[in-house]
C-alpha cells in the first residue's frame with residue numbers, strides 16, 4: 001500500500017471549488033486547482049474535517065464494502081466503543097452483539113475489551129516511569145499523523161502501545177483460529193470504522209508493519225441493517241454470548257475516557273482538532289511536563305464525534321455514559337508482570353517532513369526570503385480566490401513552484417490596471433501627436 | 439530589500455538581511471492575551487526551514503520565556519530574530535524597570551511577579567533559568583530605570 005494512501009477523497013463532480021474545506025483543513029493540505037479541490041497527500045492526516053464542513057458533500061471517506069466479507073470462511077466483527085452510542089434502542093451491550101451476529105458475523109470482539117488491556121498497560125508504564133512526560137495517547141491515528149508532520153519533537157512522548165482497534169484485531173484472529181482450527185487467511189476481521197483516520201490506519205498502519213484488520217466498513221453503511229437486526233433481536237431475544245467490556249473500555253469512546261482510566265489525577269483530555277493543536281503547542285513549549293498523561297482526539301467529544309457515525313456526538317456520549325453504569329469497572333486485565341509484546345509497537349513511528357520547504361537548510365533560507373518578499377506584496381486579505389488557504393500559503397506555493405502570482409486576482413487586477421493606464425496614455429500621446437501634426 | 443510591515447499580522451515587521459532572515463516583532467505591553475504570539479510565529483518559520491526539531495524546541499522555549507517576561511515585567515518591547523546557516527538568535531529590548539540583581543533573578547524560584555500574574559500561572563521564577571538551560575548563549579544587559587536587553591543564541595546542530 002502506498003505510503004500516502006488516504007481514505008479521504010473528493011467527488012470531483014460534486015465539488016464546486018468553494019474553498020470551505022481549504023480554509024478549514026488543519027494542515028493546509030487542500031488547494032483549489034481548476035475549480036476543484038485537491039489534497040496534498042503528504043500533508044493530509046485524515047482528520048475528516050473537510051468531510052465535516054463541505055456544504056456540497058463532495059468529500060468522502062473510502063471504506064470497504066460490507067459485501068467484501070463474503071470471501072472469508074469465518075467472520076469476526078469489531079465494534080468500537082462509540083458504536084454503542086449510536087442507537088436509542090439499546091438497554092445493554094448484549095442486544096447489539098446479538099444483532100451483529102444476526103447480520104451474519106460468526107463472532108463479535110469488542111474493541112472496548114482490547115482498550116481495557118491498553119489501559120492496564122498504560123497504567124503500568126506510567127507507574128514504572130521512564131517515559132517522557134506528559135505521555136501522549138497514540139490511539140487517534142489522525143493525531144498521531146499530525147504529530148509526525150507538525151510536532152516531530154513530541155514523538156518521544158507518544159505511548160508506544162497498539163491502538164485498541166489493532167490489539168482487538170490481533171486477539172480476535174488468535175481466538176478465532178483457536179476455536180475453529182482455520183488458517184489465519186480464512187478468518188476475516190471486520191472493523192466498524194467511525195472515521196476515515198481508522199480506515200487509513202488499516203491500510204497504512206503506524207507502529208506496526210501490517211494491520212490485522214482485513215476490512216474497515218463504515219458505521220454509516222452498516223447502521224440501517226444493524227438497526228433492523230436490533231429490532232428483530234429485541235422481539236425474539238436470541239441466546240447470545242455476554243458482553244466483554246466494562247466501564248473502562250466503553251469510556252474510550254468519549255473524550256476523557258482513556259485518560260481517566262490511567263487513574264492518575266494529573267491528566268488532560270482535549271478533543272476537536274484545533275484544541276488538539278493548541279495542546280500540542282503547549283507540550284512542545286514544555287509547559288505541560290507536570291502532567292502524567294494527555295489524551296487527544298481529533299473529533300469533537302472523542303470517537304463518538306467521528307464523521308462516519310450517524311448520531312450527534314454529544315447524544316452518543318450520554319448514551320455511553322448510561323450504558324456503562326451497569327458494567328463492572330473493567331473486565332480485562334493483563335495476566336502476569338510483563339506487558340505482552342502483542343500490545344507493543346513493533347515498528348517505529350518516524351517523523352514525516354511534509355511541512356519543510358526543502359531538505360537542505362541553506363536552500364530553505366533562500367526560499368523563505370522569497371516567500372517573505374512575495375508575501376509582503378500580497379494584499380493579506382486571505383480571500384482564498386487563488387485556491388490557497390491564505391496569502392501566506394500562496395506565497396509558499398509560488399516559491400515551491402505549485403502556483404504563480406497570477407493566481408492572485410488582486411495582483412492580476414493591478415497588472416491589468418497598469419496595462420490599461422499605459423494604453424490610455426499611449427492613446428493620449430498619439431492624439432496629442434496627431435493634434436500637433438494637424 | 440528594505441523593510442516591510444507584515445499585513446494581516448499586525449505589529450510584525452520583517453526585513454531581509456544580506457544572507458539570512460531578520461524579523462522584527464513589536465510586543466505590546468498591554469495585550470496580555472497576545473503574549474507568546476511572536477515566539478509562536480518564529481517556531482512555525484523555523485519548522486518550515488527544516489531546522490532540527492530539538493533546536494526549534496530549545497529556541498522557541500527560550501524566546502517564549504523572554505517574550506512573556508517582556509510583557510509581565512517590562513511593559514512590552516521589541517524582538518529582533520536573526521536566522522542564518524549557523525545559528526538562530528534573538529535580541530529582546532525593553533524599556534522597563536530593569537533587573538537590579540541579575541544573579542538573583544537567574545536563580546530558580548526567584549520572582550517579583552504580581553499576584554494577578556501568578557493567577558495566570560506565571561511567576562514560578564523559572565523563566566530565566568529555562569532560558570539559560572535551553573539556549574547555547576544567554577546575555578542579559580540590564581540598567582535599573584532604563585531597561586533590559588536579553589540576547590538568546592542557539593546554534594544549529
Ligand SMILES: Nc1ncnc2c1ncn2[C@@H]1O[C@H](COP(=O)(O)OP(=O)(O)OP(=O)(O)O)[C@@H](O)[C@H]1O
Nearest residue numbers: 507511512543549550551560561562563564565566
Ligand atoms: N525583562 C525584565 N524586566 C524586568 N525584570 C525582569 C525581566 N525579566 C525578568 N525580570 C525579573 O527577574 C525575575 C525572574 O524572572 P523569571 O522569568 O525567571 O521568573 P518569573 O517571570 O518571575 O516567573 P516565570 O518565568 O516562571 O513565570 C522576575 O520575577 C523579574 O523580577
Ligand code: SF4
Nearest residue numbers: 025044045047048050
Ligand atoms: S482529512 Fe483533514 S487533513 Fe486531510 S485534507 Fe481533509 S481536512 Fe485536511
Ligand code: SF4
Nearest residue numbers: 140195298299303306
Ligand atoms: S478521535 Fe476517534 S473517531 Fe476521531 S479521528 Fe481520532 S480515532 Fe477517529
Ligand SMILES: [Mg+2]
Nearest residue numbers: 503507565566
Ligand atoms: Mg518569566
